[in-house]
Amino acid sequence: MTVLLSLLLGAVIGTLLGLLGGGGSILAVPALVYGLAIPLQEAVPMSLMVVGIASLFGALPKIRAELVQWGVAGMFAVTGLLAAFAGSAVNRLLPEAATLAGFAIVMIAAGVRMLSSTEGTGTACRVEGFGINWRRCTARSIPAGLGVGFLTGLFGVGGGFLIIPALVLLLGIEMSVAVGTSLVIVTANSGSGLLAYLGDLGLDWRIAVAFTATAIGGSLVAGRYGRSVDTRRLQKWFAYLIFAVATFVLFDVVFLH
Numbered sequence: 128m129t130v131l132l133s134l135l136l137g138a139v140i141g142t143l144l145g146l147l148g149g150g151g152s153i154l155a156v157p158a159l160v161y162g163l164a165i166p167l168q169e170a171v172p173m174s175l176m177v178v179g180i181a182s183l184f185g186a187l188p189k190i191r192a193e194l195v196q197w198g199v200a201g202m203f204a205v206t207g208l209l210a211a212f213a214g215s216a217v218n219r220l221l222p223e224a225a226t227l228a229g230f231a232i233v234m235i236a237a238g239v240r241m242l243s244s245t246e247g248t249g250t251a252c253r254v255e256g257f258g259i260n261w262r263r264c265t266a267r268s269i270p271a272g273l274g275v276g277f278l279t280g281l282f283g284v285g286g287g288f289l290i291i292p293a294l295v296l297l298l299g300i301e302m303s304v305a306v307g308t309s310l311v312i313v314t315a316n317s318g319s320g321l322l323a324y325l326g327d328l329g330l331d332w333r334i335a336v337a338f339t340a341t342a343i344g345g346s347l348v349a350g351r352y353g354r355s356v357d358t359r360r361l362q363k364w365f366a367y368l369i370f371a372v373a374t375f376v377l378f379d380v381v382f383l384h
Contacts, residue, residue, distance in 0.1 A: 129163060130337050136162055137177065137338035141345025144178070144310075145185045146361060147287065153237055156230060156283050157372050161379075163334060167223050171283030172324040173331075177339045178285040179317025182310045185346035189307025196300055196308045198261070199252055202268040203290070204315035207276030211316060214280025215323035228380045230282045234373035237288040241366035252298035267297055275312070279320045285313035 136158040143154070155178055159170035189195055218226060252264035271293040275286035287309050294305040 130333060133163055133334045133338040134341045137341035138345040140177065140338075141181045141185075141342030141347075142349045143345075143365065144181050144285075144287070144313075144342070145346035145349025147291075147306075147365070153234055153284050153288055153369065154372060157234075157376060159338075160227075161375070163338075165331065165334070167226060169330055171218065172321055173335050173338070174283035175279070175285075175317045175321040175324070176330075176335060177342050178283075179314050179321060180339050181342035181346040182285060182287075182313040182317065184343045185349070186307060186310035186314060188347075188351060189310060192307070194304050194307035195311050196252070196294075196304055197311075199264065199268055199294065199298065199300065200308050200311045200315070202265060203272035203275065203312040204319075206269050206272030207279060207286075207312070207316040208319040210273045210276030211280035211319040212323045214277040214282075215320060216280075218281050224380045226282070227376055230284075231373040231376040231380070233278065233282060233284070234369050234376070238366040238369040238373070240288060240292055241362040241369070243292075252300055264298060271297060272312075276316055276319065279316040280323050283320065285317050287313050 140155050140158065155174040156167075156170050159165040159173055160167055165173065186195070221229075252268070271289075275289050275293070278284060278289070279286050290309040290312050291305055294300040294308055295302055300308065
């Protein structure tokens with residue numbers, strides 16, 4: 128029964144990841160902790176593994192279509208590597224209740240961001256003349272990469288719910304390229320975060336493999352056939368789901384822990 132449930136939850140996470148270029152991974156940890164009864168100390172690295180591999184497969188069609196801004200992805204990946212180790216160190220110091228409460232707050236922030244009606248785009252990394260203004264682009268990308276990397280290591284999230292807005296609203300990258308770039312960054316950040324946990328990694332590999340396999344399938348199918356989906360409406364309903372899960376997590380932390 129546990130394996131069947133992990134297959135179902137993995138498919139849902141992977142599909143959302145493929146459709147939204149991130150964001151769906153924010154439900155991975157709650158799904159593992161509350162849906163599959165995985166201890167939090169195992170759920171965080173398992174989430175990083177699942178999200179990282181699913182993002183890699185979801186990114187492949189975008190890479191083939193040349194919908195990735197590699198320079199920006201590289202800056203996020205390098206800064207995220209350092210910050211992920213810092214986040215994982217803080218995770219080990221915090222009690223489980225505090226980590227879950229912080230995670231719920233991050234979920235609420237992600238839901239609010241998804242409901243935002245902001246349509247504008249930034250200009251920091253927009254192509255001008257012969258190419259990108261890397262001085263302006265780097266100045267914005269480095270702090271954004273550090274923030275996303277820290278959250279990745281701390282909570283086991285890919286950070287796509289923050290990366291997409293940063294790429295579009297802060298750096299001025301087109302949405303079609305932002306989705307592909309986000310998936311590459313999520314892959315790199317998840318790998319960095321998982322690397323930070325390797326010293327005391329203990330996973331139920333049966334569940335991990337089942338969850339990962341269907342997450343990969345869901346990500347590939349969504350990436351290939353999801354272009355006709357109204358992602359704006361999907362984000363809206365997904366935000367409401369995030370609020371519901373965050374409320375449940377906070378209730379559990381306050382009244383049941």
